[in-house]
Structure formats: C-alpha cells, structure tokens
Amino acid sequence: VTRRHPADSSDRRNTIDAYVLEGFRRGEESAVREVYRAYGNLVYAVALRALGRRELAEEATQQTFVRAWQAADRIDVLRDPAPWLATIAKNTAIDVHRRESRRETRAIDSVSAEHPALVTTSPDLAALDAVWQVRQAIDALPPDERAVVRLQYMSGMTHREIASTLGLAIGTVKSRLHRAHGKLANLLSHLREVVS
C-alpha cells in the first residue's frame, strides 16, 4: 500500500466507491485509509472551525471516523457518503465542544477579558456545513489555482504580491484567479441554501 497524505495529493478526490465502503464497514485498514484520504481534510476542517484547537480537532476527527465505522452498517454503500460523514463530523465536533465547555480550568478572574476561552458560544451549524462545502470546493481546484486563491484570501495578498511570491506574471495570477473564482462559484452555488 502506498501511503499518501491528503495534503500532498494533487488529485484530491472526495468520492468513494461502494467496494471501499464495504471494506470500511468491515474495518479493513486499506479501506479506512482510503475513506480518510477522501474525507479526512474535510472532517478536520470542520472540527478545527468548531473547536479552534488542533489537538481537539484531531481528537474529534478520530472520533468521527470511529463513529462512522460504528454506524457504517446502516448506510447505503451505493450513495455518496459525504453528507452522512459531514453530519457525523459536525455532531462529534459539537460534542467535544460541549465537553470542553464544561471543563473547569482556572478562576475567571485570572483570565484576561480578551482571552478566547471566554467565548463559549456553540459552533454555528450552518457555518460548519459551509466549511465542509468550501473545503470540498477548494480541494477540487487544481493546485495552481488553489495556491493563488489561498494567497488572496488567507494571506490577504494583492495580485502583484501573489505574482511576486509565486514568481508569476501578474496576468497569469489574474487569469488563474478568474478561473478559480468561476469554479468556486459553480461549486458553491448551493451554499446559498445553507445560508438561507
């Protein structure tokens, strides 16, 4: 078995065939790896958005896959498992969030008013749905388009700065962004339903 981490793959895919799902049901290691490689990033992104801490997000990701395996007998292997797995991921992240909210740490007087731990609002379910979909859309982009979108939105760079960072002509950056935006818009048109 060739191990390939999803972060390193350029042909990320978010689909799994029935044969793999059957193996996942049986707890076969190769099938579990394949399902993780297809959906691990999405589950982790949802968990990190909900929990804000990497170690908790990794814990929630593990729990999500265990819960999915435990419930796998009830799924239709011929259908796309993404919505089912997204629901498990959200619920698991919320459970971990609730557990952490109940955990006592230290006296509130000793924590500064700006400390993020003081914010105890529950994760926004619609936003978690949206994270899944946005991440799925990002993963579907070719690596060169994904890179320019990331620099524009995540790093807040201008076209000129992106061009300089990637060593590209500014026209290339603009055309890649234009293509990427079009694909994202197409892939994310259903995000409107999530918001409404």
Place this chain on the structure above:
Amino acid sequence: VSERWGSHLVDEGTRFDASEESAAALLVELLGDAPTWSEPSSALEDAVVGTVRTACARRRWSHRLVRRATAAATAVAAACALVVGLTAQHDARPELRGRLTADGSLPGAAGSAEVYRSRSGFRVALDAKGLPELRAGRYYEAWLADVNGRDRS
C-alpha cells in the same frame, strides 16, 4: 447565481439580494479563515486507522464474548437437560418387577409386570403373552395386592 457569485469574488461592486449577499460574505469569510485551509498532521491518518482498528477489535472481542457466553449458557442448559433426563430415567426405573404366572383357567398364559412410581402415584406395565384376544370394548384388569393378599388398587 453562480455567475454572479463568480463576479462577486472578482468584483465586489456587484449587487446581490440579501441571501446571496449573506452566502457570498460567508464564502469570503471562510476562504479567509485558517481552519478552512488547515491540514491535519501527517500522523493523524495512522491515528485514525489505529483508533478504528482498536474499536473493531473491541467489537470482535465483545462479539466473541457474547458467543462464548451463549455457548456456555447452551452447555449449562444441555447439562441441566442431561441431569433432568437422567433423573427422569432414574425415576423411570421400575419400583417392582415381577414375573406373572397363569392359574388354571389360562394355563398357557405368562408375562411380566413392572410397577413404576410417578408423581401422581403408580403406573403398572404389563407384558402378557398367551392371553386370548378380547372382543372390542372389553379389557384386562390388573390388581395390586400386598404380601398379605390385601388389595391396594
């Protein structure tokens, strides 16, 4: 809608209705949010596989335990049945066994009798030979008498 979203991402001057604006704002927010782009550690895949493997082994162990418990219960039930059977067999041993001899009225007749004790009293099994066949509606009777010849039943 998709095209307008696309143009929104390029040109923020595009006008949308309220739901489109909310969705577009959420999209832009998420594209700029670190968790959306986050990558789990490379060790997480093995951790996930290991956790599922452990859960799988636990379930198998649990199923095995149930199977063993079922087998043990079956064995106990079988043992109980055997004891009951043996007891029943023990009960089925005749309390008395005797050879029957004919009196002068039917000199060719012979047989044996076994008396069994049961919860409801006694059961007598007769095995007689040489008795003439009776016509329909008529039966032979068996009488128990003690050593003094007194009728018991």
